[in-house]
Structures are given as C-alpha cells and as structure tokens.
Amino acid sequence: MNPDRPGPPQPPSARTAWPSGPSRVGVGAAPGPISDAPGRVAPVQAIDVPSVLWVDADDAHFRRGRQALARRCPDWRVLHRPRLDDAATALASQSWSIVVLCLTPSARDLPDLLASCAGRSVLLCLDADQEALAARAFRHGLGDYVVRQSDGTHLPEMVYRLQALAPVGREALPPQAATKPAPPPAGSVRTVDARIWQDALAQLQEQRQALQVTLASMSQGIFKTDPEGRITVYNQRVLELLNLPESLMASRPTMADLTRVQAMRGDFGAGYQLVDARGMPYVASGGSIEPPALYWRTTQDGRTLEVRTARLADGSLVRTFTDVSDYARVQQQLRDSEARFRSLSDLSSDWYWEQDAQFRFVQLVAGDWSDNRLPTDDVAGRTRWEMGALNMTPADWAAHRAVLEKHQPFRDLELHHQRRDGSTHWISVSGVPVFDAQGAFCGYRGVGRDITERKSVEEKVERLAFFDALTGLPNRRLLLDRLQRAIAFALRAEQHGALLFIDLDNFKDLNDTLGHDTGDQLLVQVAERLRGCVRDSDTVARFGGDEFVVLLQALHQEPTRASAEAARVAQLIIDRLGAAYTMAATAHHSTPSIGITLFGRTASRVDDLLKQADMAMYQAKAGGRNTVRFFDPDMQAAVSARSELESDLRHGLQHGEFLLHYQPVVDSAGRLLGAEALVRWQHPRRGLVPPSEFIPLAEQTGLILPLGRWVLEAACRQLVVWAQSAVTRPFFLSVNVSVRQFRQPEFAEQVLGALQASGANPERLKLELTESLMATDVEEVIQRMEQLRERGVGFSLDDFGTGYSSLSYLKRLPLEQLKIDRGFVRDVLADANDAAIVRTILALAQSLDLQVVAEGVETTGQLEFLRRLGCPAFQGYLFGRPVPATVLERAFRPAP
Numbered sequence: 001m002n003p004d005r006p007g008p009p010q011p012p013s014a015r016t017a018w019p020s021g022p023s024r025v026g027v028g029a030a031p032g033p034i035s036d037a038p039g040r041v042a043p044v045q046a047i048d049v050p051s052v053l054w055v056d057a058d059d060a061h062f063r064r065g066r067q068a069l070a071r072r073c074p075d076w077r078v079l080h081r082p083r084l085d086d087a088a089t090a091l092a093s094q095s096w097s098i099v100v101l102c103l104t105p106s107a108r109d110l111p112d113l114l115a116s117c118a119g120r121s122v123l124l125c126l127d128a129d130q131e132a133l134a135a136r137a138f139r140h141g142l143g144d145y146v147v148r149q150s151d152g153t154h155l156p157e158m159v160y161r162l163q164a165l166a167p168v169g170r171e172a173l174p175p176q177a178a179t180k181p182a183p184p185p186a187g188s189v190r191t192v193d194a195r196i197w198q199d200a201l202a203q204l205q206e207q208r209q210a211l212q213v214t215l216a217s218m219s220q221g222i223f224k225t226d227p228e229g230r231i232t233v234y235n236q237r238v239l240e241l242l243n244l245p246e247s248l249m250a251s252r253p254t255m256a257d258l259t260r261v262q263a264m265r266g267d268f269g270a271g272y273q274l275v276d277a278r279g280m281p282y283v284a285s286g287g288s289i290e291p292p293a294l295y296w297r298t299t300q301d302g303r304t305l306e307v308r309t310a311r312l313a314d315g316s317l318v319r320t321f322t323d324v325s326d327y328a329r330v331q332q333q334l335r336d337s338e339a340r341f342r343s344l345s346d347l348s349s350d351w352y353w354e355q356d357a358q359f360r361f362v363q364l365v366a367g368d369w370s371d372n373r374l375p376t377d378d379v380a381g382r383t384r385w386e387m388g389a390l391n392m393t394p395a396d397w398a399a400h401r402a403v404l405e406k407h408q409p410f411r412d413l414e415l416h417h418q419r420r421d422g423s424t425h426w427i428s429v430s431g432v433p434v435f436d437a438q439g440a441f442c443g444y445r446g447v448g449r450d451i452t453e454r455k456s457v458e459e460k461v462e463r464l465a466f467f468d469a470l471t472g473l474p475n476r477r478l479l480l481d482r483l484q485r486a487i488a489f490a491l492r493a494e495q496h497g498a499l500l501f502i503d504l505d506n507f508k509d510l511n512d513t514l515g516h517d518t519g520d521q522l523l524v525q526v527a528e529r530l531r532g533c534v535r536d537s538d539t540v541a542r543f544g545g546d547e548f549v550v551l552l553q554a555l556h557q558e559p560t561r562a563s564a565e566a567a568r569v570a571q572l573i574i575d576r577l578g579a580a581y582t583m584a585a586t587a588h589h590s591t592p593s594i595g596i597t598l599f600g601r602t603a604s605r606v607d608d609l610l611k612q613a614d615m616a617m618y619q620a621k622a623g624g625r626n627t628v629r630f631f632d633p634d635m636q637a638a639v640s641a642r643s644e645l646e647s648d649l650r651h652g653l654q655h656g657e658f659l660l661h662y663q664p665v666v667d668s669a670g671r672l673l674g675a676e677a678l679v680r681w682q683h684p685r686r687g688l689v690p691p692s693e694f695i696p697l698a699e700q701t702g703l704i705l706p707l708g709r710w711v712l713e714a715a716c717r718q719l720v721v722w723a724q725s726a727v728t729r730p731f732f733l734s735v736n737v738s739v740r741q742f743r744q745p746e747f748a749e750q751v752l753g754a755l756q757a758s759g760a761n762p763e764r765l766k767l768e769l770t771e772s773l774m775a776t777d778v779e780e781v782i783q784r785m786e787q788l789r790e791r792g793v794g795f796s797l798d799d800f801g802t803g804y805s806s807l808s809y810l811k812r813l814p815l816e817q818l819k820i821d822r823g824f825v826r827d828v829l830a831d832a833n834d835a836a837i838v839r840t841i842l843a844l845a846q847s848l849d850l851q852v853v854a855e856g857v858e859t860t861g862q863l864e865f866l867r868r869l870g871c872p873a874f875q876g877y878l879f880g881r882p883v884p885a886t887v888l889e890r891a892f893r894p895a896p
C-alpha cells in the first residue's frame with residue numbers, strides 16, 4: 001500500500017466531523033414540546049436539552065426511533081420532517097443541535113447535504129449498500145452513522161450514537177467551545193466516543209495492514225481509482241505486469257494519464273493490435289470512454305493479460321490484470337490443433353463425432369459431408385439407436401449398448417442407413433470412451449466412414465463365392481452351409497426338414513442337341529420356377545449341371561405329415577417344371593425327377609442326406625422319370641452296396657478279375673460272321689457278375705476308362721488268336737465303347753495302340769457306339785471316327801432307334817453298321833409300330849449303304865419276320881448267349 005494514499009476515516013477528534021459550533025442545549029433540561037408534524041417547527045426551549053431534527057421519509061421508522069430515544073432520553077426534543085426540503089426552516093433556525101438524516105443520498109449529493117446541516121451534529125442512518133458513503137461523509141462533517149436494519153435492531157445503537165453526539169451543557173464547556181470543538185471531558189459521552197474511535201482506529205490499521213499484505217501477495221495486478229478517476233490504490237504486481245515506474249503511480253495519475261503513457265510507449269501496438277476487439281475502442285479513445293468489463297491485451301514482452309474493470313457505487317473503478325499467458329498459449333495450441341484436425345478432416349471423407357454421457361450426439365465434424373449422408377441436424381441430440389439402422393435388430397442394439405454402458409471402446413460397428421431419398425448406404429463407426437481429469441465418464445468420441453462401396457464389393461465377392469452365376473441361386477457351397485444349419489435347427493426345434501434332389505430328365509440331350517445357350521436358358525427358367533414353388537425361408541440351390549436341390553425347413557413334427565408337406569411341394573415342382581418353356585421362340589418340354597429325404601428326428605450328416613436324396617432321385621428316374629421318390633432304408637442298403645461295389649471294382653481292375661464273353665453274330669443262313677465282346681466280372685465272392693451291375697457304376701465313377709481300355713486290348717488279343725486259324729480269321733469282333741471313353745482326346749491313339757501292340761487286324765475290329773454320342777460335339781466325333789476308319793477300324797451304331805439320332809448326322813458318320821435295338825425286335829411280331837420301325841431302319845440302312853444287325857433275336861418267329869424284311873444279320877439268344885471264346889469257337893466250328 002502506498003503511504004501517500006488517504007487512510008481510513010479519522011476519529012472525531014482529528015476530523016472536521018464535529019459540529020462546527022455548539023448547540024444551545026444543556027444536560028438535565030426539562031423536556032419540551034415535540035412536534036413531528038411536517039412543516040411545523042416546535043418553539044425553541046429556553047433550557048439546554050438536546051434537540052433533534054429527524055429527517056426521515058419512513059414514518060414507521062421514525063416512530064420506532066423516537067420511542068427508543070424517549071426511553072433513554074425522555075426530555076429530548078425531537079422534530080420530525082419527512083424530507084430535507086421540509087426541514088429547511090428548522091435548519092435555518094439553528095434550534096436543533098443534532099440532525100438525524102435517514103436518507104439515501106448519492107455520493108454526489110452528500111457534500112451539499114452535509115453542508116446544509118453545518119453547525120449541527122449529524123447522524124446518518126444509511127442502508128447497508130450505502131455504507132461506503134460513510135467514509136466520504138466523514139470528510140464532509142458527518143458526526144456518525146448507523147446502518148439501518150429492516151428489523152429495527154439498529155435503533156438502540158442509533159440512540160447510543162445520538163447520546164454520544166449530544167452536546168454538553170454550556171456551563172460545562174470551556175470558553176472557546178462556543179467557536180471551536182473540543183474533545184469531551186472525561187466521564188462525559190464524548191470521552192466514551194473517543195475510546196470507541198481509538199478502538200476503531202486500531203481496527204482500521206489492522207485491516208489496512210491485512211489489506212496491504214493481501215494486495216502485495218496477489219498474483220493479479222490491481223489498482224483502484226477514486227470517483228474522479230485518479231488511481232489511489234495499487235499493488236506492486238500491477239507495476240510489474242504493466243512495466244510501470246513506481247513514480248508514475250505514486251503521482252496518482254488518472255486512468256487517461258495511464259492509458260496515454262502506455263500508448264506513447266507503444267504498449268498497445270502501432271494500431272492497437274496488441275489489444276483484442278473488446279478493449280480496442282477503449283484503448284484507442286485514450287481511456288476516455290467507459291471501459292469494457294473484460295478484454296485481453298498482449299504486452300510487448302509477449303505476455304497475455306486479462307484486464308477486468310469493475311465500477312463501484314461511488315463512481316470509482318477497480319481494475320485487475322491477470323497474466324493468462326499459459327492459458328492463452330494452451331488455447332492457441334488447441335486452436336492450432338483444431339485447425340489441423342479440421343484441415344485433415346476436410347480432406348478426408350471420414351467424419352468425427354462426439355457423444356455426451358447419455359450417448360447423444362453433441363458434435364459431428366464431417367469431412368466430405370455433401371454426399372447425401374445424414375444431415376448433422378438429424379443427428380444432434382439423438383442416440384445411435386434412436387436413429388436406427390436397417391441391419392440392426394433389437395438384440396444387436398442391446399449388445400452395442402452394453403458395450404457403451406461398460407465404457408469400453410468399440411471398433412467397426414457396421415450400420416446400414418436409409419437416406420431421405422430412400423437410397424441406402426453403409427457406414428462403419430469406431431469409438432472410445434472419454435473421461436475427465438477426475439476419471440469421470442463424459443461420453444464417447446470416434447470416427448465414422450462410408451463403406452457402401454466396400455460392402456458392394458463384398459456382396460459381389462460373396463455372390464461369386466456362394467451363388468451360381470447363371471441362375472443366381474445359392475451354389476453347392478452355400479447349400480451345404482445352410483443344410484448344416486438346418487439340420488441343427490431341426491434337431492433343436494424338434495421339427496422336420498426335407499431335402500429334394502431334382503434332376504432334369506433328358507437335359508443332356510437338349511443341351512447337346514440344341515446347344516449350351518438353350519440349355520442355359522432352360523436352367524434359368526427352371527430356377528425361377530423352383531423359386532416360386534417354395535417359401536422365402538426355404539432354399540433353392542443349383543447343385544451343378546441340371547441338378548437342383550430344394551431345402552425345405554420347418555416341416556411338421558410328425559414324420560408322416562412332414563413327408564406329406566414335402567410331397568406336396570415336390571408335386572408342385574413336377575407340375576410347374578413340366579409346363580412348356582419358350583426358348584428361341586419355340587416351345588420345349590422338360591420334366592424333373594425328384595428324390596426326397598427327410599431329416600430332423602435324429603442327428604444327420606450333410607453328406608448322408610445328399611446321398612439319400614440323390615439315391616431317391618435315381619429311384620425316381622428308374623421309376624419312369626417325371627416322378628418323385630422318397631428315400632427309404634432299402635435305398636440306404638443300396639447305397640452301401642454301391643459303395644462296396646465301387647471299391648471292389650477298383651480292386652477287380654487291379655487284380656485282373658475281368659474277362660470277355662463273346663456273343664455270336666450270324667447271317668441269315670446261321671453262319672457265324674463275328675461276335676460282340678461283352679465284359680464279365682469274375683468276382684471273388686459274388687461269382688460271375690453281369691455288366692448291367694457294374695457298367696453304370698463304372699460310368700459314374702470314371703472306372704469305365706481303364707475298364708474300357710482293358711476290354712479293347714483283350715478284344716485285340718482275341719482277334720490275333722482268331723487270325724491264327726483260317727476258320728476264325730474272317731470273324732469280326734464288336735467292342736462296346738462308352739461315350740465317356742470315346743470322348744477321351746487320346747481315344748484314337750489308345751485303339752491304334754492296342755491294335756499295334758497286339759498285332760490285330762484293324763479291319764476285324766468294330767467299335768459299337770451309341771446314339772447318345774451324337775448329342776455331343778458331332779464334328780469331333782466324326783473327326784475321331786474318320787481317324788480310326790482310315791486305319792480300317794469299323795463302326796457300328798448300337799441300340800439304333802432309341803435315341804435322338806439326326807439323319808443328317810447319320811449320313812456324315814463313317815459308319816458301316818446299324819444295330820436294331822432288341823426292344824424293337826422283342827415285339828416286332830406283336831407291335832405294328834415296332835415292326836414299322838424295324839422296316840424303316842432296314843430301308844434307311846439300305847439307302848445309306850449300311851450293314852444291319854438285329855439284336856435280341858430269341859425266337860424263330862422273330863428271325864423269320866426279320867429275314868422277310870431283308871435283315872441280313874442277327875444276334876440273340878436264338879443263336880447263342882455270350883460265352884467264352886473257346887465255347888464260341890467250338891459251337892461254330894464247321895463239322896468235320
């Protein structure tokens with residue numbers, strides 16, 4: 001504290017607060033009449049009793065005060081006036097030694113007010129918020145003051161103070177007392193008052209020291225002005241912060257002086273740029289306008305000061321300066337960081353978000369937000385689950401909320417949103433919990449990104465991996481997965497499911513004859529029809545080629561009723577798939593064969609179910625096609641047998657268990673022309689197994705290839721044996737060749753290799769092909785046949801009339817023989833159609849210059865009929881069953 005500054009109020013003895021002249025009052029005087037009526041002044045009493053002029057606008061207050069005074073000083077005269085104006089006459093009369101002012105004067109009015117009471121002791125009764133005026137009032141002659149309490153508790157104190165202010169009797173005063181105030185004599189009221197002031201002075205000095213210490217220890221700089229704007233109080237810190245000399249402040253400069261000095265030194269910068277926008281007008285005005293309550297400025301040495309100014313009731317100002325450099329630096333760093341973040345965020349398509357402790361969005365900073373994403377307004381104040389997502393179930397949301405409630409981080413939460421325009425997009429969001437310095441949870445913050453494109457790619461990849469490209473149906477892989485789940489579900493739910501294995505009848509023929517494009521069209525239409533036969537919860541899959549699988553779920557608990565439900569669906573499929581298809585503007589018909597197996601009562605394996613349905617489907621085929629068969633235990637036994645057979649077949653091939661039998665082919669005179677080689681399997685346990693029991697399996701497993709090769713080589717060796725005898729040398733030998741075998745690219749080389757290896761005459765070898773071969777790539781077939789034909793190998797078309805032979809192809813094939821299927825021969829005598837077909841085949845062969853062999857001739861009647869039609873060669877049980885070569889040779893050896 002600067003010692004030059006004015007101190008606290010002085011005690012009455014040292015101030016001019018005493019009445020300038022004693023009143024004419026005396027102690028012990030009789031009470032005079034009291035008038036409290038405004039405007040009327042009581043006549044002055046001859047005796048010296050204290051007289052009080054009480055100016056008080058509050059009647060009630062006055063009355064209570066007067067009563068309190070009357071109790072202590074019953075002889076005192078009291079005159080009440082509500083306003084100062086009303087008291088003017090009384091004041092002019094000098095009859096009243098004490099003036100009580102119960103007013104609320106302004107600091108400005110105070111001097112005049114007290115001047116009007118000159119010569120009287122004045123007791124001010126102030127409101128609490130005006131107490132600051134008291135110090136000022138003492139300098140203008142105030143005697144004393146009390147603070148008014150609304151409950152009147154100040155009144156005894158007021159009376160006490162009035163007594164202290166009351167003048168002593170004239171006779172007690174020293175001679176000069178009439179003109180000059182003097183301390184009261186010992187034991188008088190004035191003596192007591194002086195002690196009070198001594199105490200007060202000591203207290204004030206104590207407070208002053210405390211205030212000095214407080215101001216000196218403050219980290220803030222502070223100064224205070226008087227009402228005229230002169231700086232009267234300041235601390236050392238303000239000198240340091242503003243870099244001001246002590247001498248300047250000690251000279252009690254005005255605020256404007258201080259501002260001017262700083263401006264001249266350049267403290268505010270050339271264009272006041274060191275002062276922020278809030279303070280700039282004030283500083284630029286030279287401190288002449290009302291200062292803002294708060295502004296920031298930067299000092300020349302780079303510190304940031306926060307300047308706060310408060311105006312007090314008496315018009316004075318208190319200004320504080322706080323060094324906020326650290327705070328400002330951190331704030332600037334934050335701004336820089338925010339700017340960096342925003343510039344990065346602007347460049348990125350990701351966005352940043354924040355949520356409060358209730359998981360409501362409070363901030364969303366979008367990078368590229370233009371692309372029709374959720375508008376920020378739609379997000380603010382809402383939780384993620386209130387906004388919803390197409391892919392999230394209530395259970396999903398519950399799981400997400402559980403993570404949030406545990407204040408755990410989360411990553412890559414994928415949400416499928418719908419935009420306002422109805423389109424959808426995917427986003428992926430990740431977030432971490434946010435805690436304050438005390439560790440209290442404040443909410444979440446994180447990032448989000450649009451993953452629509454990635455999702456779309458993923459979907460495409462998934463489609464490729466799990467869906468058939470042609471039909472769009474689930475593929476075998478997806479079916480197996482769904483079947484696995486369906487089995488588990490059915491077991492849990494104690495329901496049944498059904499697997500329908502569907503194979504299109506004769507699809508291969510259509511595909512081969514009309515081309516793959518047409519076949520594809522049929523498959524697409526079949527897929528569509530199948531979809532229409534089942535519920536959304538069921539699965540229609542393309543298993544491969546012309547095979548489809550339908551997986552029915554949630555069938556009845558009772559197996560019989562579940563079977564009935566599956567049968568109904570199967571029949572629907574039969575009906576729908578059997579309707580005509582339009583392809584390339586022509587109608588086409590296709591029928592399915594369907595095998596069904598149920599599952600659900602006991603644990604099943606995917607593979608087993610597929611085998612069962614597959615087997616049932618074969619049963620349906622065997623049952624005449626375009627029909628439905630259920631899998632049953634007998635079929636299972638057949639499956640097992642089949643698998644055993646396959647294994648035996650492999651074993652048999654490795655261990656030479658196969659042999660050839662030969663069935664004779666004769667002319668119309670019964671002479672042996674040659675024979676057909678027919679394979680037999682000498683099974684170690686089952687004995688001689690006919691080809692009908694293993695050729696189909698060999699076809700399906702591919703074992704037909706090594707088996708067919710062995711047959712060819714064995715037939716060639718037989719030809720070589722026959723070539724050694726003049727009797728048997730002219731015989732030809734027919735060998736059955738399966739489609740699969742013939743289609744091997746190296747087939748011709750194999751045949752030629754077998755001929756060469758054995759030394760057999762190619763002219764004696766006849767390869768029997770079936771009409772189904774014509775359904776494949778005919779050009780390739782012709783080319784391969786030509787290759788062998790050139791080397792002398794002959795070709796016979798087996799089972800002629802049963803397939804899809806095209807006459808145009810027939811003409812182009814290098815054939816030498818047709819074999820009339822034994823199916824026609826069997827009923828040739830009884831069925832006119834069969835007879836007509838046989839006749840046609842014979843005519844056709846003649847016109848194409850082809851040999852003909854009628855197969856399956858069992859009776860002389862058939863023989864005669866065929867002979868009459870001109871059939872030149874015959875094969876059948878009538879002439880001999882397939883037998884070992886030695887037996888055949890013996891049977892047809894010419895008689896010696």
Ligand SMILES: Nc1nc2c(ncn2[C@@H]2O[C@H](COP(=O)(O)O[C@H]3[C@@H](O)[C@H](n4cnc5c(=O)[nH]c(N)nc54)O[C@@H]3COP(=O)(O)O)[C@@H](O)[C@H]2O)c(=O)[nH]1
Nearest residue numbers: 678679690691692695711736737738856857858875876877
């Ligand atoms: N790819 C190969 N297929 C072969 C081979 N060996 C035989 N097979 C095919 O197996 C099928 C059954 O043959 P198989 O049991 O030997 O039956 C043949 C004859 O026994 C039978 N046949 C002959 N005459 C009659 C008769 O009067 N009645 C009657 N019910 N059956 C008779 O016909 C079969 C020969 O037919 P095909 O081949 O059409 O000339 C059979 O389809 C063979 O093709 C082989 O090595 N490779």
